[in-house]
Amino acid sequence: MTRRESLVWLEHFITHKLGNFGPYEDAMIDAEPVLFHSVLSPMLNLGLLSPMECVNAALKAYHEKKAPLASVEGFIRQIIGWREFIHGIYWLKMPGYLDSNALQAERPLPSWIYSGETDLNCLRQCITQARETGYNHHIQRLMVLGNFFILSGCQPRAVVDWYLEMYVDAYDWVMQPNVLGMVLYADGGLFATKPYIAGSGYISRMSNYCDSCRYQPELENRAPGLPFQFPVLELHQPTCRTHQKKSTHGHDAPNLGKKIPSRQENRHRVRAKVPCPALKISAPN
Numbered sequence: 001m002t003r004r005e006s007l008v009w010l011e012h013f014i015t016h017k018l019g020n021f022g023p024y025e026d027a028m029i030d031a032e033p034v035l036f037h038s039v040l041s042p043m044l045n046l047g048l049l050s051p052m053e054c055v056n057a058a059l060k061a062y063h064e065k066k067a068p069l070a071s072v073e074g075f076i077r078q079i080i081g082w083r084e085f086i087h088g089i090y091w092l093k094m095p096g097y098l099d100s101n102a103l104q105a106e107r108p109l110p111s112w113i114y115s116g117e118t119d120l121n122c123l124r125q126c127i128t129q130a131r132e133t134g135y136n137h138h139i140q141r142l143m144v145l146g147n148f149f150i151l152s153g154c155q156p157r158a159v160v161d162w163y164l165e166m167y168v169d170a171y172d173w174v175m176q177p178n179v180l181g182m183v184l185y186a187d188g189g190l191f192a193t194k195p196y197i198a199g200s201g202y203i204s205r206m207s208n209y210c211d212s213c214r215y216q217p218e219l220e221n222r223a224p225g226l227p228f229q230f231p232v233l234e235l236h237q238p239t240c241r242t243h244q245k246k247s248t249h250g251h252d253a254p255n256l257g258k259k260i261p262s263r264q265e266n267r268h269r270v271r272a273k274v275p276c277p278a279l280k281i282s283a284p285n
């Protein structure tokens with residue numbers, strides 16, 4: 001990839017995709033890994049494009065009425081509001097930031113996390129895509145893969161290493177705040193108001209992954225429970241309680257603002273196999 005090719009790539013995104021960036025930026029479709037995302041991160045991180053020229057290209061499209069405000073604002077927010085903000089967090093908090101583990105998560109990664117061989121279709125799709133292309137878009141990284149890592153209580157440094165190994169745009173400065181701050185809440189809430197945790201309903205609404213999954217939420221006779229969702233209540237309960245009154249983030253996903261059941265109540269739910277109201281899922285068998 002050269003500077004010239006990077007400019008052509010940027011122009012292609014602005015002309016053909018930016019207009020649909022806003023409405024579809026959270027969508028996940030198994031046969032369409034990129035959708036209307038830009039795949040500009042490798043060029044930005046290598047210095048082949050500057051953040052400001054991407055912002056200016058989007059602004060120009062808006063002023064020429066080639067892209068709607070919602071999409072232009074969404075794209076600019078990703079660059080300035082996330083990329084540049086994350087950059088600042090890294091330099092503010094390194095090197096000690098890498099040792100963050102506020103939730104005391106110590107579980108090792110499962111072996112299938114590299115192969116993608118799991119019945120959880122959302123994870124299988126995202127991991128397979130990452131293996132084949134070196135790319136997942138933001139919501140796949142945060143709300144599917146990240147969801148699994150925080151709910152499973154995986155060890156933060158192992159999770160950072162996994163993400164670093166999977167993506168072509170991976171760099172310490174952008175990976176660590178995203179993983180330790182946004183995904184794992186390992187920094188105890190330095191810039192995230194609460195852990196990003198989604199129920200199956202969110203993934204079902206935003207993707208077509210559930211349609212071919214044995215755990216499909218709408219199926220009457222589906223496989224019982226969602227094996228990777230339930231442990232959060234046991235693992236992270238004290239922190240969830242502390243933060244349950246904080247404001248929610250932009251996604252229509254977690255439901256931790258509701259009363260979190262006590263450990264005693266949870267044990268009762270597991271035995272009785274009734275739906276868990278906190279996460280709106282059934283307790284696993």
Ligand SMILES: Cc1cc2nc3c(=O)[nH]c(=O)nc-3n(C[C@H](O)[C@H](O)[C@H](O)COP(=O)(O)OP(=O)(O)OC[C@H]3O[C@@H](n4cnc5c(N)ncnc54)[C@H](O)[C@@H]3O)c2cc1C
Binds near residue numbers: 079183
């Ligand atoms: C756990 C996790 C790990 C991540 N690791 C990386 C990484 O190593 N390198 C990396 O460049 N991005 C990382 N991101 C951010 C984001 O997922 C990617 O920048 C984005 O998916 C790249 O695809 P795109 O260029 O098509 O993005 P688009 O959706 O088209 O967004 C445009 C640009 O906005 C910037 N951006 C958007 N969100 C973020 C964010 N959260 N942090 C920083 N920049 C952002 C990127 O430069 C991106 O190219 C990570 C996000 C998460 C949740």
Ligand code: SF4
Binds near residue numbers: 123199203210213214
């Ligand atoms: S049913 Fe659950 S495990 Fe299966 S794809 Fe949907 S969210 Fe993922």
